[in-house]
Amino acid sequence: MARRPAPGAHEALLEAAREEICRHGLARARVEDIARRAGISKGAFYLHFRTKDAAFAELVQRLYGALEEQTRRREEAERRFDREHGDEDGPALLRAQLEFEVQVDLESLELLWRNRHVIRALEAAGPAWTRGLADFRRRLQRALRDRIAAKQAAGRLRRDIDPSAVADLLVGTYEGFVRRTAELRQKPDLAGWARSFLTIFYEGMAGPAARAAPPPRTRRATT
Amino acid sequence: MARRPAPGAHEALLEAAREEICRHGLARARVEDIARRAGISKGAFYLHFRTKDAAFAELVQRLYGALEEQTRRREEAERRFDREHGDEDGPALLRAQLEFEVQVDLESLELLWRNRHVIRALEAAGPAWTRGLADFRRRLQRALRDRIAAKQAAGRLRRDIDPSAVADLLVGTYEGFVRRTAELRQKPDLAGWARSFLTIFYEGMAGPAARAAPPPRTRRATT
Incomplete structure (x- = not known):
């Protein structure tokens, strides 16, 4: 069975992406830091967004x-x-x-x-x-x-x-x-x-x- | 004998760099276009500037x-x-x-x-x-x-x-x-x-x- 995104994770990832990108800039923000800040795995990030830029x-x-x-x-x-x-x-x-x-x-x-x-x-x-x-x-x-x-x-x-x-x-x-x-x-x-x-x-x-x-x-x- | 920069070339290159960078942005401006616009060879560009960014x-x-x-x-x-x-x-x-x-x-x-x-x-x-x-x-x-x-x-x-x-x-x-x-x-x-x-x-x-x-x-x- 394919993995399903957890409820609430999308919003948490967006909020985490906002924090990381505002702090480090788009170019230097890292998907793994965004995922960690949102409390989910890096792999789960990609259930929600194709790329960091998409977030x-x-x-x-x-x-x-x-x-x-x-x-x-x-x-x-x-x-x-x-x-x-x-x-x-x-x-x-x-x-x-x-x-x-x-x-x-x-x-x-x-x-x-x-x-x-x-x-x-x-x-x-x-x-x-x-x-x-x-x-x-x-x-x-x-x-x-x-x-x-x-x-x-x-x-x-x-x-x-x-x-x-x-x-x-x-x-x-x-x-x-x-x-x-x-x-x-x-x-x-x-x-x-x-x-x-x-x-x-x-x-x-x-x-x-x-x-x-x-x-x-x-x-x-x-x- | 090492090549010497031609007199006036530095200013001409700066002016050409300004034109090319303003038109295409720094990332997309090309050294060869800058040199051509200044009427000199790409090699001569590097007698004046280490990189496009330096210009x-x-x-x-x-x-x-x-x-x-x-x-x-x-x-x-x-x-x-x-x-x-x-x-x-x-x-x-x-x-x-x-x-x-x-x-x-x-x-x-x-x-x-x-x-x-x-x-x-x-x-x-x-x-x-x-x-x-x-x-x-x-x-x-x-x-x-x-x-x-x-x-x-x-x-x-x-x-x-x-x-x-x-x-x-x-x-x-x-x-x-x-x-x-x-x-x-x-x-x-x-x-x-x-x-x-x-x-x-x-x-x-x-x-x-x-x-x-x-x-x-x-x-x-x-x-």
């Missing part, structure tokens, strides 16, 4: 799934916020937007913090592996650029700003966060980070009108 | 040299700006700072644009190669964090912002720029990008005081 590929697909899901939830929450605050304007809207974004950003940061080592291992695993991450980043960059442009067109954000630069800033800042925190042992104050970043962002992007009465710039028509 | 290492050292030099020049220019504008305050200072930063930022962006393919090739070349880049990034992140903290202590930037988050934002945004522009054929409007990014940054970081009269928040002491 990592599964981890990476789960990461993409989580990132896509979080992006979707966030977009939905932001559309809802826009609907609910469609009539508001000025400093009150800016404050409400900031409080709302700190909340949703915290979920994104928790996800990035939990997956920081997988993301770093993925970036280090070479061109064949980073293509998917580059695709995700590109889609996110474009979606953010279009979202900013739409808000500018609707008069909710200042129009003198290149939406591509804004998208570079947003995507880059989260990547900077992942990079720095991948080296930390203690979880940093994620809410404080979110509030700092979003304060700069929204106060900078709101334009003078949303912060206070704008200074007169052009002479009024006298008709 | 790439030289390109990378030049990149670090250029990045360090640009960072140094920028810090110097910023210290000079701070000295010259030490007495100023409020919206006028904010405008002056923005104009100044757009100018120095343009030099940084030109450097990153020129080297965008080498930076991308370096990031893709694996853990042994990325260590130096990670070190540079870490030093830059800390220097920026300390600079922001000093400006906050001097009352020139708002204090309710975590300086580490600001440094993540700055470093990350430039990396986002490199990533996105590495895929462009046409040089984008670097000055426009700099102005967009820095407007968000300085208006967000200046705090209400530098932009306009702050709204009253606390009751005054009645003594």
Whole structure:
């Protein structure tokens, strides 16, 4: 009779693969260490995965799934916020937007913090592996650029700003966060980070009108 | 008599190595293609470099040299700006700072644009190669964090912002720029990008005081 995989072993192996690959990198992680960490034999590993790379590929697909899901939830929450605050304007809207974004950003940061080592291992695993991450980043960059442009067109954000630069800033800042925190042992104050970043962002992007009465710039028509 | 390297060949090989490695990645670039592109024989390549990796290492050292030099020049220019504008305050200072930063930022962006393919090739070349880049990034992140903290202590930037988050934002945004522009054929409007990014940054970081009269928040002491 052929050997059957033990129940629970697949998850245990994935978790062990995550630990070993994050610690040593994909190239240097060893199947026997992954199996030992999961408490099963090296032979049993191959009942679940053809190769070490196949186990990592599964981890990476789960990461993409989580990132896509979080992006979707966030977009939905932001559309809802826009609907609910469609009539508001000025400093009150800016404050409400900031409080709302700190909340949703915290979920994104928790996800990035939990997956920081997988993301770093993925970036280090070479061109064949980073293509998917580059695709995700590109889609996110474009979606953010279009979202900013739409808000500018609707008069909710200042129009003198290149939406591509804004998208570079947003995507880059989260990547900077992942990079720095991948080296930390203690979880940093994620809410404080979110509030700092979003304060700069929204106060900078709101334009003078949303912060206070704008200074007169052009002479009024006298008709 | 041993063969002597031809004058100019070293530079031609470096330039050819840059082209081939940026196009195909370090792992897949071939010494014979590098030599052919430089117009010399494969054997002559080895008069200059022990391996393909040695040629790439030289390109990378030049990149670090250029990045360090640009960072140094920028810090110097910023210290000079701070000295010259030490007495100023409020919206006028904010405008002056923005104009100044757009100018120095343009030099940084030109450097990153020129080297965008080498930076991308370096990031893709694996853990042994990325260590130096990670070190540079870490030093830059800390220097920026300390600079922001000093400006906050001097009352020139708002204090309710975590300086580490600001440094993540700055470093990350430039990396986002490199990533996105590495895929462009046409040089984008670097000055426009700099102005967009820095407007968000300085208006967000200046705090209400530098932009306009702050709204009253606390009751005054009645003594």
